[in-house]
Amino acid sequence: MGPHLLSRWPAWLFSVAPGWWRKGHSHALVRTACAPGATLEQRRWPGGPQWVPGASPLTCRGCSSASKRPAEVMLTQERYPVRRLPFAAASEEDLAAFERILPGRVVTSPEELAAVNVDWLRTVRGCSKVLLKPRTTEEVSQILRYCHERNLAVTPQGGNTSMVGGSVPVFDEVVLSTSLMNQVVGFHKVSGVLVCQAGCILEDLSQYVEERDFVMPLDLGAKGSCHIGGNVATNAGGLRVLRYGSLHGTVLGLEVVLADGTVLNCLTSLRKDNTGYDLKQLFIGSEGTLGVITAVSILCPPKPKAVNVAFLGCPGFTEVLQAFSSCNRLLGEILSAFEFMDAECMRLVGQHLHLACPVQESPFYVLVETSGSSREHDGAKLDAFLEQALSSGLVTDGTVATDQRKMKMLWALRERITEALSRDGYVYKYDISLPVERLYDLVTDLRARLGPSAKSVVGYGHLGDGNLHLNVTGEAFSTQLLGALEPYVYEWTARQCGSVSAEHGLGFRKRDVIGYSKPPAAVQLMRGLKALLDPKGILNPYKTLPSQ
């Protein structure tokens, strides 16, 4: 079935300009000549972060030929004012002990370590000398029991797709990878409950449950690389929060290994369980600092029978907000995404990725997705919204897609902004929650404040969740520009009672800004929880909680 057309819209809106979709862009292996020691973990990143030249001034920005190799990312301990805590260093005896626990899965080769020591944004780099690849919870338990006794610090790592340096060591922490813990434990075809190991790749799980007529309750650009355990550990948000809510609601159970090796089995598949405190909640979003998630039980919603994507141009941000209200009213339960991007974003994806704008140029664009159980009904609801939005001037132009290929094209405009930004220069990234009516004011303010000192100041994000991705680019890293941005952006956010990290977490790079969104009593209680669960502080040290 083709796209349903609004009679007043010209047919050309539903076709796509030749060449605007980058050929060959798919879920294929992403590896360029620039990538040092790319591993399987770096494969398959559809529309999300990819290894691209110029991702950071610390790399070979601007390198254009395969012969040039990027400069090594500066070590975190050199770039940031952070001091190593008095953990033990892994000795030959420790390596031998690990080898007894994980025969043949203790990695010390510099090539493989290089990849797990650096984040994909290439902003932080550790110097771990050992990477462990357990397959079972029991192995994780033995590792942590040993490390706890020996006072060895441990960095759990999933797909290593953190935006805030949360998934790589800061110094020489032992890296504990979930990459071999990738088995589905079971799937319940009536309830849609999936139980799996923590190292399953999100996209693999999506495919697994979609074959069984369900969908994962979360989706994000990094799906081709990220692990479900890491998603849960970071309370990943993404594209489906509007519809299915956060992981605090959809995760039914967790198995977690605590710092001393104790296995905490809360891997229930029940939708309701009020027997005592809901311990799993502690670990959702704690970034591996309170325990290592080894298995996940998650509720998958039924797969929608019909999906529509509309890409629309709006004359102003007020109209974007009004269109959102109108969507809520007219699309109701079938609204599954309401994303926005500004004209600057469109300029960047055009300039750097050669994606053409499928509608008339506008100050703002929104992507509306519906997911429902009846193609006919959903189409009628979407038409009613579009008629109303067009006739009232909320939307000036638009295109609708119902087939897979065109929907992907429209989504790419939104999902590949990150990639376009990284090609524009050095990127200052902010991930902010704000009251929705103030969402864009920060971008406008900042554009005026920075003037020509910034190359681009762009705003986009999950409007339906009140989540702004604010990005600023410059020709190269500049302390002056950084000084103009911070703490200004954080103070501005705090004045609106917003969050300085909506979905990316704090990790290493944002842990010291927690105070802009959380009061001292909350931070103190967090420290208490950390001390209770990990008294020696060996789990993902230097992350989440602010430096003392």
Added chain:
Amino acid sequence: MGPHLLSRWPAWLFSVAPGWWRKGHSHALVRTACAPGATLEQRRWPGGPQWVPGASPLTCRGCSSASKRPAEVMLTQERYPVRRLPFAAASEEDLAAFERILPGRVVTSPEELAAVNVDWLRTVRGCSKVLLKPRTTEEVSQILRYCHERNLAVTPQGGNTSMVGGSVPVFDEVVLSTSLMNQVVGFHKVSGVLVCQAGCILEDLSQYVEERDFVMPLDLGAKGSCHIGGNVATNAGGLRVLRYGSLHGTVLGLEVVLADGTVLNCLTSLRKDNTGYDLKQLFIGSEGTLGVITAVSILCPPKPKAVNVAFLGCPGFTEVLQAFSSCNRLLGEILSAFEFMDAECMRLVGQHLHLACPVQESPFYVLVETSGSSREHDGAKLDAFLEQALSSGLVTDGTVATDQRKMKMLWALRERITEALSRDGYVYKYDISLPVERLYDLVTDLRARLGPSAKSVVGYGHLGDGNLHLNVTGEAFSTQLLGALEPYVYEWTARQCGSVSAEHGLGFRKRDVIGYSKPPAAVQLMRGLKALLDPKGILNPYKTLPSQ
């Protein structure tokens, strides 16, 4: 607009037999001559627990005239093997200090204390000598700071609708009522975020947000009495979990006063906030043992434009399960409830409440509710499901309602089972989560096991959530019957990896069965959390965590 009819269904199905709906049943004040010291907290309990003679053998079961007064409920300390912990007893000086904090709102009159010392099921009774009625968070903070210093134990109390004795003192704990903390702080008409004090009555909030075209994400029989703070503290489930998920997902922020009086302000209204650990989750479902919730920020979904209720007869439990799968497939995103009850439940509501069965007698009945944004579309989807269910024999008879009055009648059949049970005799109540395909086996097993020693053995509940309400009645309380039920029911549940408390919590009466659903490592961590947050153990003692 009237109900939409399936042509094959006779019109009489859509009318209701005269007199089957109890006249005058509404949200009116419920108080009978039997009720000693009924207070405002006991008002307005639509379709849920009401003050009825014979609710418990500890009361005047069978009393039929206003001249008889119920026997006093036995004191908890006499009925159960529990020892008072070494807290201070409230002295005259303490009362004076409270009076300085809460001028005129320190209650010591025996009449008012009688009502807050006993639970509505009349199974537990404390002997508190003082009831405090703060209006503000600052007052709660001052009270707790004082009690913490003086080592006075405190029982927080909302609407006092606990099913497990969670909301009344066990000994002489100070009762801290949220009844005067009943102000709406704000409502955001775009996002649907409601911020209010903890003592707001759920039904009042429902009305408040419905006037603004939103609905509360939770609904339960006790809505006319229960407080939102208590709902959150007990992670109340109820009738909308299937559609809107649990409070762990819909509560956006909390303000909580900790045991030492510290105010923890996590009252954010943001849908996304990953700045550190999600502390509010600790307090959701912790039954007032970790802190006193003083304000709640909660996300309200848009009010559905169309609601349909179908009440159906099914020939067996297998067909009930198949009908649920069919509902998921054909109703998809508009399915908002899938409740079931067995023939014994129908017999009881008929016998004790004179409600007539609106369909042909069947072994099982299901109530299907849809909530959506288009009356026409939703009706078409429901018709498609009903056609399919009837033609394939999953359903043998049914009736559909779309107008408010008839929908309430159909819902009453399900919601008033509790009331019918309490009129049937002494009730042994179990609230179990099980894998949905085993949900009814426990009822069948138990019926065979108990034989004529039980008066009624009934099963009903939130099938869509895998939540069985298993109730057994006897002529009077019998230790022999209790011995046949416990630990049998708990062991049966544990073998299926179920939960021995799906939504009611543990409170006082179920705290010692936690081990059937949680491993020792989990209970140990819960004790650690309690010690961290409430080192003196003054908050709601003898609740949630098992006796040592």
